[in-house]
Amino acid sequence: MKVHILDDWFDTLKTLPSFARLEGHDVTIWTDHTEDLDVLAERLADADCVVLFRERTPVTAALLERLPNLKLISQRSVYPHVDVPACTANGVMLCSNMSAGKPSIAASELTFALILASARQIPQQMQSLRAGTWQLAPGQTLMGRRLGLYGYGKIGGQVARYAEAFGMKVWWWGSDEGRDRAHAAGAEVAPSREAFFAQSDFVSIHVRLTPATRGLISAEDLLAMKPSATFVNTSRSGLVADGALEAALEAARPGRLALDVFDPEPFTDTSDPVISHPNVICTPHIGYVTEDELDMQFADIYDQINAYADGAPIHVINPEVQ
Known part of the structure; x- marks a missing residue:
């Protein structure tokens, strides 16, 4: 799958052990932040999967309508920044591990x-x-x-x-x-x-x-x-x-x-x-920003991608999309 990861501001994720779970996928990492609709649509035009870095980038109906190749959004925890009905309307599955079982x-x-x-x-x-x-x-x-x-x-x-x-x-x-x-x-x-x-x-x-x-x-x-x-x-x-x-x-x-x-x-x-x-x-919302925490969180996110690629998606928020 063509996987795009947004908002990895310090280019951290590829240095963590969990990144090996994306072996076999075509991965693009964006290390800056933009909410410009045209820029995002151009960047993600070929993406099969978008990985969200917490709530840093909103996913709107206007963006989803310009990403016809997108099949999966993989993230972790709550998703107030994602328009779930628009995901469903555009055939995009949202997977998010909501109950990881341990505190941050x-x-x-x-x-x-x-x-x-x-x-x-x-x-x-x-x-x-x-x-x-x-x-x-x-x-x-x-x-x-x-x-x-x-x-x-x-x-x-x-x-x-x-x-x-x-x-x-x-x-x-x-x-x-x-x-x-x-x-x-x-x-x-x-x-x-x-x-x-x-x-x-x-x-x-x-x-x-x-x-x-x-x-x-x-x-x-x-x-x-x-x-x-x-x-x-x-x-x-x-x-x-x-x-x-x-x-x-x-x-x-x-x-x-x-x-x-x-x-x-x-x-x-x-x-x-x-x-x-x-x-x-x-402090600038660094509560979750440690190498150890990010490694744990993104391991969950990558597992969701692999489960989807294997035809058995997990932690599906909108099961209407199959």
């Missing part, structure tokens, strides 16, 4: 790294040192502080294990079903949503973005947090209501934000009032 260790590690960096003001202390002004004000010790995890799932569970190793007190909030699962597992659940935000020293959200969860975290939630607290988001920017981060920074409640996700992405506005604020630690 990379995303979990980054979440806890942001908690540590915020508690000890690591970026700000570095800047102070380089400016010749030596130390800033004291930071926070994690032991004994309360971490609130919103969303009782795999990544949140991994973050909880890191936090407990540091002696933090972990409690949970989330949907009714998620709180029921936390209770059943013997985990501590906050007595109310209000208490969860007001009494946590750190709040980290681990929820999938869907139409139902968009804007899940409100300005009221953030403004209920302590001035000494930190809000962490390594999930999706859209989980936080529009304007809520700006309101929080203006009120200094919570006092700090630690963010890995933005809207839109790539986010390049250096004058944005959130990313330019001194009390914000921000």
